[in-house]
Structure formats: C-alpha cells, structure tokens
Amino acid sequence: MTARPEALPTQEMTINMGPQHPSTHGVLRVILTTDGEVVTRAVPDVGYLHLGLEKIAERLNYSQFMPFTDRLDYLAGMNCNCAWAWAVEKLAKIEAPERAEYLRVIVSELNRISSHLISFGSFTADMGAFTPFLYGIREREKVNDLFEMLCGQRLTYNYARIGGVSGDAPPGFLEKTREFLDYFEPKIDEYNNLISYNKIFVQRLANVAVISAEEAVAYGLTGPNLRGSGVAFDLRKDEPYSVYPKFDFNVCVGSGERGQLGDCFDRYMVRINEMRESVKILRQAVDQIPEGPVMAKVPRVFKPPVGEVYFRAENPRGENGYYLVSDGSANPYRAKIRAGSFVTMNIFEKVTRGLLIADIVAVIGSFDIILPEIDR
C-alpha cells in the first residue's frame, strides 16, 4: 500500500444521465454532480416531451380532449380517460349510468394491474434482473387482449365518454376477465418467489432513499409513493368516487419490512400488494355489475355552466387531478392537468443527495415515473 485513498486528489464532476438512457424510463435528463461514485447533487431536467396538452385542451371541446388523455400516462390510459370523464361530469353535473361506472372501475383496475406489471418489470430490469420483465409483459398482454376485446385498442383506448363509456362489454368479456383473475392471482406469489425477496435485489433497495411520512406529504407524493412511506391514504377510500365505496379492499402501505420505512423496497412492495387488492375489487365488480345502459343522454357538444372544479382520481402513478375552468362555452377555458409523476420529481433532488450513482437508478425505478405525464 503506497497511497491511501484520502491522499488522492478528487474533483467534482458533472455528468449527464439521459435524456436517452434506458433506466430513466423515457427522455428524462438528470444532471449529476459526483464526487467519485457519490452523487452530491442530481438535478432533474424535464420537458423534453412537452406536448402542450393544456393549450390543446383550450382549443377542443370536452369530448374531443378524451383521446389526448391516453397520451398522458400511456401505461394507464384507461385511468386517465376515466379521470377526465369524472372531472368533466362533475363540472357539467352529468351522471353516468351505473353499469358504465362499473365498467370504468373494471378497466381502471385492470389497467392498474398492467401498469404495476410494467413498473415491476422495468424496475427489476433496471436492477439487473431482466427475466421478471418478460413475466410482467406476459401477463400484461392478457390485459391488453381484454381491452382489445372491449374497445379495439391495446394502448390508447379512448374508451370513456362524457356520460358513460363508448360501448358495452361484448359477450364473454366478463367471463374472460374472471379467467384472467384466476390465472393472474397466483402469479403474484411467483413474482415474489422469483425476485421480490431475492437477496441482491433487496440489498439494492432496502434503506435507499428513505422518505418519511411528513416529507412525503409535504412534497406532494401521492399514490404508491406516498403509501410506501406508511401513509394510509388512497383516494378510492378517502375521497371515494364512482362506485368504489361498494367494494371491499385494503389500502396497502409500506411497513419497512426489509429496511427503514419509506425506502425503495417499500415503494416497490406497495405496488406488488396493490395488484392483489385490484384483483379483489375486480372479482366483486364482475360479480355485481348490473344490467342497463352504458351511456347517459349527453349531446356530443355540450356547454357546462360557468364554474370551476378540481377532481382527482387514484391512478397507478398517484393523484391524477384535473382543474377545469368553464366560461360556459363548449371548450374548457382552462384545463390544468395535475400529474402524479410531475409532482413526484420535485423531491428527487432532495432524496438523491449523497447516494451512489447506481442508487439513482433505483430511485427512478421506485418512483415509477412516466415522462409524458411529467412533460404533458
């Protein structure tokens, strides 16, 4: 031993991670300032996918904006569709028939499962385990098949309508959904056996980027990221909308089971457990769904009364809120989209301080961000 490490001269270095980097889940650029392997500062630079959706919304009527919401969180298009429909219905005081509400809940929960599967798959792939990604995709294909059966689309659904849904469930859809649930539920145990409790995987996530409950609330984390910090808050339970109050399910929260409460592992585990709860909701929904129409009598172009509403729904990536201002015309005067991923990125710089470069990848994966929703 000739030179001790502390005697070596070190210099801070600035590195770009992204915008084109496989682990940033889209075109996210992170400007890293590093001291060796240790990140002293990681500043996210967002906006590469800015579509100007809020400006577009002002030029279209309420129904015409529906397909654009698919492009927000393209892994959970159904959830974004339904949230837009619920928000506009709240503004225009329209009520959708009960069967339509059930169908919305069914597609929302199916989409939550498929979105969490991608989150699970890409997160584990980021951590160096590629196989689980293929397992996640395998099951997600079955959800896509169901959606294709329902509305003809596999990714951008445009299924919800203001006042209902675009079409009733075709014959055999509910049976196929039941079959999928029977097939899918045991797979969750398979994922846990395959990767969740794998020692290397746990060590990559446990005690990394710990977020306390107070911080999570203060920084506006929502959805699984908030619940990962142990806050039992779920809009489906705490600000119930649609027919969610009719279903019995649990709110999954982090428990610090492999490390500190609020670490990357807790956020990961919340999503795995939530898939089980979605299955629970789906079983009840397909059993209880009433007969009836799926569309209220709503003209294609309608003029909501002057007013302002804020509606928020529980999406796979947290709170998807729409703040709508109506001036009484057929187009929204202002439509602000509050996206879970966008607000989540706010805490990124704070939680990544002092981590290793490899941990940055774990943090991005554990937040389960999606870029079109950040950049809108």
Add this chain to the structure above:
Amino acid sequence: MNPLNAQAIFDTLKGKFGDSVVELQSEGCSPAYVVVAPGSIKEVARFLKDAPALSFDSLMCLSGVDYKDNFAVTYHVYSMANRHSVGLKAMLPRENPSLPSVDDVWPAANFQEREAYDLLGIVFEGSKDLRRILLPPDWEGHPLRKDYKYPESYHGIKV
C-alpha cells in the same frame, strides 16, 4: 378528525387576516375558493398549514389561470389530518404579475410554481429555484396566456 366546511375556513381566515382575505367564491365552484390578497398569500398559507384546526399539510395542485383582465394563481389544498379541502385564489394584475412563493410552506409548490412561471409568466418572489421547466430556457413568451402569439421559428427551425 374534524372536517370544516369552506365557510368555517373562510371565517377563521377572515378573523385572523381581516382585509387581506377578500371573499369566499363558491358559486359554481368545487371546492369553494377563499380569495386572498396576493401580498399576504404566504402568511395565509403558513397559518393554514400550522393552525391545528386547519392543518392543511398537502398542496394538491397549484395552477395559474389567465382570466384576460387579470391573472390568478389557485391553490387546492387538503388536510390529511382533518380530511377537508379548500381552494385559495390570488388575483394578480396583468402587468408584472407576481406574488410571494409558498415553496417553504409546501415544498410541493416548487415544480408547479416553475410551471406557472414558464407557461404564464407569473413571478413567484423568493422562490428557491424559479426557472423555466417545460420549455427551453430561451423560449420567448408564455404559451398559456390567452394573447400568446405563436412564433414562426425557433433557432431557425420552423415551428
């Protein structure tokens, strides 16, 4: 848990801040808005967060709106402890719209304030980091303004 309605929240704020709290706007609005003088938005925010009966610890959504005659910043806030929510609104003049930043009351505000600055040109004084967020730093104008003129080109590229 003791949820308050918008009227009760407004009365509490009116009692504490007097003329800085202008009115309760509830016609057609959900949630109802407490209209606050822009200069005192930070004190009101601090009080909303710290008073135990209110304890609004969660900023759901911060948005800028262009009402043609003037701008507004709206804050949708929620209390995890009391499970109630309310809207706050600050009306700003069209010339040089600016108001104090609330990002040290609710850290969640920062990105959304940057967004309102970027797209509407509203300045948040005392913000930790007020830069454009979605558009490039050298973009001209603020696209969500109702009188926005679309540029013909950006760095020689036709828009």
